[in-house]
Amino acid sequence: MSTSHVLLGLLAGGPRHGYELKRSHDDRLPQAKPLAFGQVYATLGRLERDGLVEQSGQDRDGGPDRTSYVITEAGRARLGEWLTEVEPPAPYVTSALFAKVVVSLLASGERVATEYLVAQRAAHTTRLRELTAVKTDSAATVGDVIAADYAIAHLDADLRWLQTTLLRLADLNEEMNP
Amino acid sequence: MNTLLQGTALHRAYGPTPALRGVDIEVTEGEIVAVTGPSGCGKSTLLHCLAGIMRVDSGSVRYRDQDIGLWSESARSKLRRTEFGVLFQFGQLVPELTAGENVALPLLLGGVKRREAQKTAEEWLDRFGVAELAGKLPGAMSGGQQQRCAVARAMVTEPRALFADEPTGALDVLTGEQVLGEIVRVAREKGMAVVLVTHEAQIAAYADREISLRDGALDPTGLGLRTRA
Numbered sequence A: 001m002s003t004s005h006v007l008l009g010l011l012a013g014g015p016r017h018g019y020e021l022k023r024s025h026d027d028r029l030p031q032a033k034p035l036a037f038g039q040v041y042a043t044l045g046r047l048e049r050d051g052l053v054e055q056s057g058q059d060r061d062g063g064p065d066r067t068s069y070v071i072t073e074a075g076r077a078r079l080g081e082w083l084t085e086v087e088p089p090a091p092y093v094t095s096a097l098f099a100k101v102v103v104s105l106l107a108s109g110e111r112v113a114t115e116y117l118v119a120q121r122a123a124h125t126t127r128l129r130e131l132t133a134v135k136t137d138s139a140a141t142v143g144d145v146i147a148a149d150y151a152i153a154h155l156d157a158d159l160r161w162l163q164t165t166l167l168r169l170a171d172l173n174e175e176m177n178p
Numbered sequence B: 001m002n003t004l005l006q007g008t009a010l011h012r013a014y015g016p017t018p019a020l021r022g023v024d025i026e027v028t029e030g031e032i033v034a035v036t037g038p039s040g041c042g043k044s045t046l047l048h049c050l051a052g053i054m055r056v057d058s059g060s061v062r063y064r065d066q067d068i069g070l071w072s073e074s075a076r077s078k079l080r081r082t083e084f085g086v087l088f089q090f091g092q093l094v095p096e097l098t099a100g101e102n103v104a105l106p107l108l109l110g111g112v113k114r115r116e117a118q119k120t121a122e123e124w125l126d127r128f129g130v131a132e133l134a135g136k137l138p139g140a141m142s143g144g145q146q147q148r149c150a151v152a153r154a155m156v157t158e159p160r161a162l163f164a165d166e167p168t169g170a171l172d173v174l175t176g177e178q179v180l181g182e183i184v185r186v187a188r189e190k191g192m193a194v195v196l197v198t199h200e201a202q203i204a205a206y207a208d209r210e211i212s213l214r215d216g217a218l219d220p221t222g223l224g225l226r227t228r229a
Helices: A003-011 A018-028 A037-049 A073-084 A094-107 A110-136 A142-176 B043-050 B073-082 B099-109 B114-127 B143-155 B173-190
Strands: A053-059 A066-071 B003-014 B017-028 B032-036 B058-063 B084-087 B161-165 B193-197 B209-214
Touching: A003 A018, A003 A037, A003 A053, A003 A066, A003 A073, A003 A094, A018 A037, A018 A066, A037 A053, A037 A066, A066 A073, A073 A094, A073 A110, A094 A110, A094 A142, A110 A142, A110 B173, B003 B043, B003 B193, B017 B032, B017 B043, B017 B193, B032 B043, B032 B173, B043 B161, B043 B193, B073 B084, B084 B143, B099 B114, B099 B143, B114 B143, B143 B161, B143 B173, B161 B173, B173 B193
Parallel strands: B032 B193, B032 B209, B084 B161, B161 B193
Antiparallel strands: A053 A066, B003 B017, B003 B058
């Protein structure tokens, strides 16, 4: 999963400072490892260096200085590219898929999330067919078959998840964008 | 490749309930096509209509460019016996006949002489690894053995199209995989087209191509999205 893209997605709704971003990340993506503050600021620093976010103000609010960040046009463009890009179908990509759906709904809405799910399903199905061809090849060893089984089982689980997520998308959208 | 089967604007209802609502499908010679979708989406009805077992309410099913809906029942029955093979999930073997007799049956119905039919049936049982079962009754076989015999029977006439409705649905994973692998291998070897109905992505992945249905219509997303008008 790409933390920098998730942060861009969280900033798509308006300026936020590091603490808010961390809290929002941990709330929205509960299955992901909680972000460390250091990681949030290091990522924001890289995004700022690349012109994808910029500082929008400082807020003291009785406590320490807190710098707010805002997404730039270049940042929105980068986010848009990521949201439509299919993940390479491989075992253990579910957290990346989940992050993309959540960020899609936050930053771009249900249509982009749906299009992404459809494209991702097509990529997964193609890979599933390739792996099945490996298994049914008369030259396949038992080792080849077992390795393909492993990848197939994970892709199949992802495909089920893609399917049910699509059916829940309207509800998720309502929950996230009331 | 030439078009073998073509369904155009297929409609079929059970009383007031529509099962197919304007489905278009094309299958070329030797192609393996999976038809997927959730329960009740119309995939089995589509298979029955394409196989000429069930008539459509409107639309046409063409086999080698001939509208089989215009044919007499006896012509359709002959088509099913000679050009098509049909395979269901379970319960297809005649319980009173041995495996060899079950597999020989479609040949005998097609006018092949008994001795030749028996010999061919044994070859097909052997092809699916169950030659030793030729003299056994279905009741004395495991589910996987029965399904292998049923596959042999569906393919023994070397049909141009095999219609398989959840053919491995009643088998354990490993047996199901072996049976499906054998169906695909033989179909490719003989250049048979296969229409494979399944609700499982792992089974659909044996096919060259997949079409998905939802509520009796094509679902181009494959994700159960309702098709937009």
